[in-house]
Amino acid sequence: MLKQNQEEWKKACYEELNALKDCKVYDVVDLPQGWKIIKYHWVFDQKTDGQKKARLVAKGFSQIESIDFNEIFSPVVRFETVRLILALSALENWYITGLDVKSTFLYRKLDEEIYMEQPEGFKIKGLEHKVFHLH
Numbered sequence: 001m002l003k004q005n006q007e008e009w010k011k012a013c014y015e016e017l018n019a020l021k022d023c024k025v026y027d028v029v030d031l032p033q034g035w036k037i038i039k040y041h042w043v044f045d046q047k048t049d050g051q052k053k054a055r056l057v058a059k060g061f062s063q064i065e066s067i068d069f070n071e072i073f074s075p076v077v078r079f080e081t082v083r084l085i086l087a088l089s090a091l092e093n094w095y096i097t098g099l100d101v102k103s104t105f106l107y108r109k110l111d112e113e114i115y116m117e118q119p120e121g122f123k124i125k126g127l128e129h130k131v132f133h134l135h
Contacts, residue, residue: 009044012054017122020056026132028124031115037131038116058116058134 043055
């Protein structure tokens with residue numbers, strides 16, 4: 001049972017990494033000289049239906065204001081997506097009780113140059129020494 005549980009969480013991590021890759025959230029590059037690397041953190045959640053979710057987040061608290069960033073914000077789902085879902089629900093007479101948007105925070109371009117280390121246990125073979133350049 002423990003082995004199966006580990007595999008389910010590992011699968012959730014791979015799903016997150018694949019979503020980030022598919023949305024072109026990062027490039028794998030060498031760390032430029034003079035830049036510091038941001039650490040990462042995994043956030044795990046188990047939905048009420050038993051589905052396991054993993055989110056890879058940058059530890060932004062290690063950044064220094066006016067050096068690594070200038071403002072703090074939390075982008076959310078694109079308004080066009082919300083309008084589309086609401087329009088479809090009205091047209092199809094769907095009853096909406098809640099909405100879960102996968103990979104919500106991936107649509108805002110960063111103004112800063114941010115380099116994050118690759119997650120341990122999920123480093124890309126042959127590119128282990130490289131970092132993620134976040135877009």
